[in-house]
Every structure is written in C-alpha cells, then in structure tokens.
Amino acid sequence: MDAEILNLLRDPAGVPFYPVVFQGLYILTWALHALFVFLSLGTMGLSLYGGLRQKNDNNWKILTAHLLQTGKISVSLLIVLGVAPLLFTQVIYDPNWYTINTLSGLWVVIFIYCLLVGYSMYYWYYYANKKQSSTSSFIGLISFLLLVFCGLIMHVFSVQVIQPDKWMQWYAPNGVVDTSGTNFHIENIRYIFFIFLSIPVVGLFLQNYSDFLQSNKNFDEKFITYTRNLGTKIAIFGLILSLVLFVLWTFSIDKLTDILSIVIYISFIALILLAKNLKNSYIITLIFLVLLLLISGFREYIRYNIMNNIGYDIYSYPLNIEWASITMFVLTFVSLGGVGVTFIASMAWKVGKNNGYFDASKDKAVTTMANMLLWILSIWCIVYFAWGFYTLFKNSL
Ligand code: HEM
Numbered sequence: 001m002d003a004e005i006l007n008l009l010r011d012p013a014g015v016p017f018y019p020v021v022f023q024g025l026y027i028l029t030w031a032l033h034a035l036f037v038f039l040s041l042g043t044m045g046l047s048l049y050g051g052l053r054q055k056n057d058n059n060w061k062i063l064t065a066h067l068l069q070t071g072k073i074s075v076s077l078l079i080v081l082g083v084a085p086l087l088f089t090q091v092i093y094d095p096n097w098y099t100i101n102t103l104s105g106l107w108v109v110i111f112i113y114c115l116l117v118g119y120s121m122y123y124w125y126y127y128a129n130k131k132q133s134s135t136s137s138f139i140g141l142i143s144f145l146l147l148v149f150c151g152l153i154m155h156v157f158s159v160q161v162i163q164p165d166k167w168m169q170w171y172a173p174n175g176v177v178d179t180s181g182t183n184f185h186i187e188n189i190r191y192i193f194f195i196f197l198s199i200p201v202v203g204l205f206l207q208n209y210s211d212f213l214q215s216n217k218n219f220d221e222k223f224i225t226y227t228r229n230l231g232t233k234i235a236i237f238g239l240i241l242s243l244v245l246f247v248l249w250t251f252s253i254d255k256l257t258d259i260l261s262i263v264i265y266i267s268f269i270a271l272i273l274l275a276k277n278l279k280n281s282y283i284i285t286l287i288f289l290v291l292l293l294l295i296s297g298f299r300e301y302i303r304y305n306i307m308n309n310i311g312y313d314i315y316s317y318p319l320n321i322e323w324a325s326i327t328m329f330v331l332t333f334v335s336l337g338g339v340g341v342t343f344i345a346s347m348a349w350k351v352g353k354n355n356g357y358f359d360a361s362k363d364k365a366v367t368t369m370a371n372m373l374l375w376i377l378s379i380w381c382i383v384y385f386a387w388g389f390y391t392l393f394k395n396s397l
Contacts, residue, residue, distance in 0.1 A: 001164045003311030009095035014318035017326050022088045023300060023314065029084035031296035034194070035289070036081055037151065040074035041195065042202030043067040044122070044144050046234075051129065051137045059226050062219075068126050070205070075119050075147070082154075089161075092314040093307070096161040103170050104156060105181030111153040118146030148195060155191045156184055158299070162306045189252050193245040199238030200271075204288055206231025207281035217355050235275040235284075243268040253302065260298050267291045328387070335376050343369040 015022065050064030089097050101108055121143035128136035160170075160183065170183045210228035213219045243265065250261045271291060274284050304314070347366055351358045360366045 001167065001310055003164075003307075006095040006164070006310075006312045009098075010317060011094055012318075014320035015091055016320060016322040018319065019092050019314045019317045022091045023304075026085050026088035026092070027293065027296045027300050029081060029088065030299070031289070031292045033078055033081040033085055034197075034296065035201070035292060036074045036078035037194075038198040038201035039205060040071045040078055041144070041148065041151070042198035043071035043074065043205065044140070044147070045198060046202050047071060047129075048137060048140050048144060051140065059223055062223065063227060064129065066209070067202075068129055072122055072126055075122060079115070079119075092317060093161065093303070095312075096164070096307070097157075099164075099167055100157050100160045103167065103181065103183040104160065107153050107156065107182070107184060111150060114146050114153070115150050118143050118150060121146065151195060152186070152191060155194065156186060159187045159190065160185055162303050164307075164310060164312075187252075189245065189249045193242065193249050196238070196245055197242050200235050200242055200275075200288070201238070203231050203233070203235025203238050204275070204281065204285050207235060207275070208285055211281045212352055215353060231281075232275060236272055239268055239272045239275060243272070255302070260294070260301055264291070264294050264298060267294060324387075328383075332380065336373075336380055339369060339373050339376060343373050 044067070047064050047067035050060045050067060053060035054064045121139055125136060125140035125143050128139055160166075163185075166185075170178075170185075172178065206227050208231075210224045210231060213224050213227075246261075246264060246268065247256070250256045250258065255261050267287075268291065271284065271287055274287060278284055307314070343366070346369070347358075347360060350360075350363065350366065360370070
C-alpha cells in the first residue's frame, strides 16, 4: 500500500507535542494496561480452580476469596489504563486506528457489550462465591471467557492495524464493497503469548502476596509458606511457557534473531532464575515490569517498522506545539495522578500491614495526602471548567 493516502488522512491540526513523546507514553501505558490484564485474567483463572478446592482445603478458601477480590479491582484498572494507550494511538497512528474501527465496526460494538456483561458477571461471581453458591464456578467461568474474548477482540484490532497492505482486500473483497464491519483476523501465536503471560503474573503476585502477609498476625506461617511455594511454581512454569511462546512468535514474524528479541529472551531467562532463587519477591516483580516494558516496546517496534517501510513515518507528523494543553496534562499527571495514586496505594498498604484494621484519621502522612488531594481536585475542577469555557467562547464573544 502507498502511504500517500494515509498521510493525507492525518489530523491537519498536527500533533500538540513531539511524536516520540507520544510513542514513549504509548509504550509505558500499554505495559500498565497489560499488567492489569494479566493480573485480572491470572487471578480470575486461578480462583476458578480454587473454587473447586476450597470446600476441603482451608488454604484455598482464604486464597480464592483474595484472588477474586484482586481480579475484581484489576479489571477496573485495566479498563482505566486501557484508555491511555488508546488515546496515544489515536494521536500518532490515527489513520490506522480509524480504518480498523470501520473495517471491524461491529466488533467494536460487540467489545463494549462483552466487557459490560463480562465484568457485571464478575460481580455476580464474587457475591455467589461469598455465599458459597453451587453455581458460582459456572458464573465465574462465563465471565472469564467473556473477558478473554474481549482480549481477543483487542488483539484483532492490534494486528489488523499493522497490515495496511490487506485493508483494501478486506474492504472490498473481489472488488465488492463489504460494509458489514465484521472483519476478524487473528494471529494465533501472538494472542496466545499475550493471554498466557497471565500465568507468570499470577505466580509473581502470589509471591508478593505471601511476602506482604508475613508481618500480618491473622495469617499463619503454614498458609504463607504454602502460597509462596505455589507462587514460585506457577511463576517458573509460566515464565518458561511464555519464553517458548515468545520464541515461536518471533520465529513466525521473522524476528527470531533481532536484537530486541534477544534482549527479551535473556530477560525471561534471568527472571526464571530469580523467581527460583531470590528471596525478595518485590525485586522480581520490578524486573518483570522492565520485561513488560520491553515487550510493549517490541510491539511498537514492529508497528513502527511496518508503517515506516511503506512511507508513514510518525516522526514527520506535522507538529503544532500547544504549550497550554501540555502544561495542563503534565500538571494533572503529576499533581492529581501522583498524589492520588500514592494516597490510595499507601492506604491499601497500611490496611494490610495493620492486621486488617487501620485508622486513617490517626495516620499523619495519609491524612495530609487526603487533604492535599481534596484541595488539588477542587482546584483542578475549577481550572478545568474555567479554561474550557474560556476556550469555547473566546472566539464567539
Ligand atoms: C477484559 C478486557 C480486556 C482485555 C482482556 C484486553 C487485552 C488486551 C490484549 C491482550 C492486547 C494486546 C493485543 C495484541 O497486541 O495482540 C490489548 C491491546 C490493547 N488494549 Fe486491551 N484489553 C481489554 C480491555 C481494554 C479496554 C477496555 C481498553 C480501552 C479502554 C483497551 C485498550 C487497549 C489498547 C489501546 C490496546 C493496544 C491496541 C494497539 O496497539 O493497536 N483494552 N488488550
């Protein structure tokens, strides 16, 4: 395909900041989205197994409830964190993204309903498990499959956007225009690789979980050791499986000996050794995050190369720097996002470390952060609306 038409489809207003920054933010935020995709599918999948074991095994009774709770929160985080890479894609690869949304329009709509029903059913599963209902596993399974299917739809969009040479053939097969919006083209090995990454993630989560509970007197030593060993086994198995799948994927796309692929193989091997031998699981998780960033970078590297080779170069996107919106973005990110996330994370951490009971009003750091957050949020709302109305009316008044 000739990129001339794609270049014409670019936003005539240009991009508000250097494209490489959007590209970096895309890589970062997709890795975060993926982290919670893997955590939610991994914890949910393991909770389905735990549901079968919990009647006769007290360890699994405690664990299943906690896995379910973790998965429930992770789905909401994966949705929120999915919006960010979506926006960055739309800024630098807008012709690709909108073309695919047209070619597979019906699947875009199905995705929304699938997510809505799948996540609602997760809550049903959660409460059914709490009541020890006999149908809970069945409800959980349907919810799990629906969420895995959401991932498949997302995967279809991701691989279709990087095949511009096939768009015409999909749009008008044999010269007849097809407006059904039902294009659905899968790259099996890539999808399996991503979904199976949920296995090492749930393993690493269990290692963190057991390290975290060590200081909590409500959990006995046996349970903590049990979850630690289980986590280590799952993490090692999952990492080996993911490495094999990654090699198969790079082989299928002719990137087996690419330098970035080799760095990722080495990172996988290092993680396998660390997951087995290192005592501090938080360090292993941090290294896993680096690996996830590399994988996210690899996805973008594939896309950038394909598009660049046909003449669509994001770095030559027309530039129209808008300092005002950049300032608003950075300030929101640092003040609201930074303080907000630190506040919620430290509260959650302290609740867990205080044997399940924590009086936030007596904690100086948490109270200060809560007050700061209220002020920042209030000021942010005033600035946001005042600025918005000023921009809206400045030309017409
Ligand atoms: C349970 C629901 C979801 C699952 C399991 C899921 C899973 C995935 C997976 C596996 C990929 C990578 C596909 C590939 O590269 O082959 C992906 C990509 C992506 N997802 Fe999600 N996702 C979900 C929901 C969402 C939501 C709600 C959003 C947005 C609000 C979102 C935004 C994205 C974006 C922007 C990409 C990258 C697309 C691209 O690079 O072209 N996802 N998702």
